[in-house]
Amino acid sequence: MDTSDPICADPTSTDIVSPGAAELIKEIGIPPCPVVLAEFMAESNRDEPDFRRLSHLINKDVALAASVLKTINSPFYGLSKKARTVQDALALLGLRETSRIIAGLLLRRAFASSQSPAMYEFWDASSRVALIAAYLARELDVIRLDEAHTFALFRDCGVPVLLTRYPEYESLLASTRCENERRRTGLEHARYGFDHALVSATLAQTWHLPIDMWQSIRVHTLYDRPEFRSDRNWARAAPLIAVALLAEQLHRIHRGTYDSAVWETEEVFITEIIGPMSDRLEPLANDIASLLDQ
Numbered sequence: 001m002d003t004s005d006p007i008c009a010d011p012t013s014t015d016i017v018s019p020g021a022a023e024l025i026k027e028i029g030i031p032p033c034p035v036v037l038a039e040f041m042a043e044s045n046r047d048e049p050d051f052r053r054l055s056h057l058i059n060k061d062v063a064l065a066a067s068v069l070k071t072i073n074s075p076f077y078g079l080s081k082k083a084r085t086v087q088d089a090l091a092l093l094g095l096r097e098t099s100r101i102i103a104g105l106l107l108r109r110a111f112a113s114s115q116s117p118a119m120y121e122f123w124d125a126s127s128r129v130a131l132i133a134a135y136l137a138r139e140l141d142v143i144r145l146d147e148a149h150t151f152a153l154f155r156d157c158g159v160p161v162l163l164t165r166y167p168e169y170e171s172l173l174a175s176t177r178c179e180n181e182r183r184r185t186g187l188e189h190a191r192y193g194f195d196h197a198l199v200s201a202t203l204a205q206t207w208h209l210p211i212d213m214w215q216s217i218r219v220h221t222l223y224d225r226p227e228f229r230s231d232r233n234w235a236r237a238a239p240l241i242a243v244a245l246l247a248e249q250l251h252r253i254h255r256g257t258y259d260s261a262v263w264e265t266e267e268v269f270i271t272e273i274i275g276p277m278s279d280r281l282e283p284l285a286n287d288i289a290s291l292l293d294q
Contacts, residue, residue: 028165028199031110033207036061037103041208044095054095055086058102067105068098075291076131077145078138097146103207104130104153111160118170119163125251126153132288133247139284142274143239147213152244154209155217158199166192181221197221212236220244223269242273246284253285254292 040057043049059065065086072089073082083089090098108123130153137148162169172191176184185195201218205211216237222228223241231237245266252258271277 028161030161030199030203030206034106034110036064037099037106037207040099040102044099049095051087051090054090058086064102064105068101071101071105074131076135078135093146097144100146100150100209103209104150107153107157107207111164114160114164116163116170118173119160122156122159122163122173126156128292129153129244129247129251131291132250133243135288135291136243136247136250136284139287140243140274142243147240148243148247150209151213151216151220151240152247154204154213155200155220155244156196157203158196158201161199161203162188162192162196182224185221195221213240216240224265238269238273242270246270246274246277249281250285250288253281254289 036057040054043054043057058068068086068089069083071077072079072093079092081092083092093101108127111119111123130149133152134145134149137143137145159173163173172184172187176187185197188195197218197220201214204214204217212233215233219228219231219233219237220241222231223238223245228234249258249263249266252262267277
């Protein structure tokens with residue numbers, strides 16, 4: 001495969017639009033932005049959004065409305081007042097956060113046709129890590145709760161795309177499941193000429209996530225590389241990446257798949273961005289266990 005394309009050759013690039021890469025991603029088959037999300041975003045961006053129309057857009061999809069309420073009323077969000085209706089959700093969370101919750105909920109639905117064990121395991125872990133990230137954002141006060149949840153959910157959404165497109169990708173995913181993402185992206189580049197971070201960022205861009213969000217997704221596997229610091233999006237990306245890495249580590253602890261070698265690399269970066277974890281990891285793990293087991 002020709003890797004002369006700028007993005008394929010330079011994985012630190014945050015520019016998604018590139019002739020070679022754009023054509024490559026088109027061939028893979030990125031799920032289009034759902035109509036309900038596009039309409040919700042369009043109305044939200046008006047000077048004076050119509051909240052009744054926004055509520056109606058969500059309520060037309062009964063399953064989506066129920067999922068929105070279930071998500072924001074979960075203990076991970078820790079709201080003092082529970083939302084009873086979609087209008088309550090809009091009032092409690094605001095348009096930006098509600099739109100990102102909707103995007104996340106529709107993301108899994110976009111791959112509902114696949115019932116493979118690998119796909120189920122991916123979404124089960126991804127949704128839990130995203131909720132843990134939301135909890136950490138609230139507890140550690142590093143980034144906004146909605147940003148933490150959305151980033152953690154979308155950062156690896158290229159994985160289900162690749163699972164759908166390439167039957168052999170499941171074995172690659174299984175062989176790198178408990179490792180640092182660097183080895184996986186290396187194998188992806190060697191086999192396909194691009195990595196799942198590029199696919200994830202392209203999907204996030206296509207689904208109208210903010211530019212700094214999809215650019216952060218594009219570089220999220222590069223956090224421990226020196227050139228990451230010179231990336232123009234570093235200051236914005238670093239806290240998002242650190243919270244998601246910590247959320248994933250807490251999820252590993254809960255599942256009993258903790259790997260000290262992986263944590264050793266991640267802890268250095270997390271400590272730099274969030275602060276020392278040596279005395280905080282166990283209490284946080286206990287909190288997460290209590291929440292996940294409810």
